[in-house]
Amino acid sequence: MLAAVAVRQDPDDPLSGLELREVPGPVAPADWAVVRVVAAALNHHDLWTLRGVGHPADRLPMVLGCDAAGIDEDGNEVVIHPVIGDPAAGGGDETLDPGRALLSERHDGAFAELVCVPRRNLVPKPASLSFEEVACLPVAWLTAYRMLFTQARIRPGDRVLVQGAGGGVATAAIALARGAGATVYATSRSAAKRAAALELGAHVVVPPGARLPERVDAVVETVGEATWAHSLKSLRPGGTIVVAGATSGPDPAADLNRVFYLQQRVLGSTGGTRDEFVRLLRFLDSSGIRPRIDRVLPLARIHEGFRAMLDGELTGKVVVRPG
Numbered sequence: 001m002l003a004a005v006a007v008r009q010d011p012d013d014p015l016s017g018l019e020l021r022e023v024p025g026p027v028a029p030a031d032w033a034v035v036r037v038v039a040a041a042l043n044h045h046d047l048w049t050l051r052g053v054g055h056p057a058d059r060l061p062m063v064l065g066c067d068a069a070g071i072d073e074d075g076n077e078v079v080i081h082p083v084i085g086d087p088a089a090g091g092g093d094e095t096l097d098p099g100r101a102l103l104s105e106r107h108d109g110a111f112a113e114l115v116c117v118p119r120r121n122l123v124p125k126p127a128s129l130s131f132e133e134v135a136c137l138p139v140a141w142l143t144a145y146r147m148l149f150t151q152a153r154i155r156p157g158d159r160v161l162v163q164g165a166g167g168g169v170a171t172a173a174i175a176l177a178r179g180a181g182a183t184v185y186a187t188s189r190s191a192a193k194r195a196a197a198l199e200l201g202a203h204v205v206v207p208p209g210a211r212l213p214e215r216v217d218a219v220v221e222t223v224g225e226a227t228w229a230h231s232l233k234s235l236r237p238g239g240t241i242v243v244a245g246a247t248s249g250p251d252p253a254a255d256l257n258r259v260f261y262l263q264q265r266v267l268g269s270t271g272g273t274r275d276e277f278v279r280l281l282r283f284l285d286s287s288g289i290r291p292r293i294d295r296v297l298p299l300a301r302i303h304e305g306f307r308a309m310l311d312g313e314l315t316g317k318v319v320v321r322p323g
Contacts, residue, residue: 001025002322003063003112004302006049014050015306020299023063026116028110033072035080038108039135040110042318044168045102047223055105065314066103068110069125069134077125079281080110080117082138083271084214095146095271101286102139102271111302113322123277126285136291137280137316140168142272144176144220145280146306147242151267152218159216161234163187165197165205166225168317169244172291173220174200179289185234187227196315200292218242225249236261244269292316 001023008017028034046064052120055062069079084107085100087093094100103109103117108208125134148154153302160177163168165188177184178201187210188194194205204213208227217235221227224246231241232255243266259266272280284290294316297305305318 001113002299003108004065004299005061006046006064007061009050009052009055009057009060010051011051011085014047015310017050018064018303018306020071020302023108023112023116027277028116031119032116033122034114034116035068035070035072035122036077036114037068037070037110037115037322038039039069039319039321041135042302042309042320043067043139044309046104046111047138047306049104059106062104063108063110063115064104065109065115066113066117067135067138067140068103069131070115070127072122076111076122077127077131078122079125079134079140079272080115080140081121081123081277082142083273084121084292087273091259093273095273100271102238111320111322112300123274123281124279128285129281129290132296132319132321133290134281135319136152136293137284139271139275141172141176141291142277143169143244143269144172146272146276147220147244147270148173148176148180148218149267149279150272151242151269152220152240154180154182159183159185159189159214159219160218160220161185161212161216161231162197162202162220163208163227163231164247164301165202166190167222167245167247168192169222170220171197171200175289175291176204176283177220179283179287185216187230189262215239220244222246223248225252228252229255231263232258232259235264236260238264242266242267265318294318296321298322
């Protein structure tokens with residue numbers, strides 16, 4: 001079968017290590033299932049793998065792709081929960097399993113005609129969402145859902161700041177927080193991305209570091225060093241910052257005096273559980289919220305999609321169809 005495979009890593013030219021090649025079809029072990037992939041979405045995680053960030057070279061070659069939906073062996077339409085882990089090993093939460101892995105980290109991913117995953121990772125696809133739409137959700141949207149509703153525990157009427165509005169998690173967080181009845185503030189260096197954030201549902205969008213009209217109850221933080229001071233200063237006493245990334249650097253000045261004196265909470269968040277994924281799908285099904293798709297390409301043109309991602313030309317997700 002045709003697959004997009006990471007064969008080497010290059011931090012300066014990541015796409016040079018991505019090859020389209022024929023690979024053997026997967027064989028499912030006990031309690032695993034083979035899914036015919038209908039749609040798979042590109043994710044920055046794929047580029048990090050190709051750059052050699054967080055993915056040991058000795059795991060290559062590896063079929064990439066952690067966001068996907070398709071049809072299982074029984075003909076059911078499914079979307080794949082991307083966290084492969086054991087809930088029991090994480091105290092009931094597979095994201096806390098020390099041995100967890102995202103699809104395409106230790107097991108071949110979904111940029112192929114077929115993908116093999118644990119049967120528990122198959123989640124029924126809501127009929128109201130297309131294959132292309134649900135393929136956009138597993139990583140970025142699930143991460144945003146957990147940050148907002150499990151970690152920050154936002155409620156209707158809360159005020160939320162989303163840093164770095166152009167990113168995938170940030171984009172999802174804007175739409176989900178607005179859909180949940182929160183007042184949403186967002187930041188971006190780009191005027192075009194600020195305009196896009198307003199279209200997605202943000203009430204106010206400002207350049208990074210700009211003073212907000214009010215302090216917020218929660219901050220969605222995926223940028224790190226460049227926005228950390230602003231996140232702390234924008235947060236009300238007793239409020240919560242949820243961190244799921246640090247794209248600008250992991251070591252900002254902590255400002256612990258502010259944290260303890262104002263009793264601010266700083267929580268880490270990674271991925272999401274299968275149960276959270278089911279609830280995310282129900283939320284979108286009932287609310288009408290949908291991910292924005294920039295383009296749909298055949299798998300054979302996947303390099304074109306990644307090039308657009310690298311060049312910053314996208315206003316939504318890139319989805320590929322292997323068939």
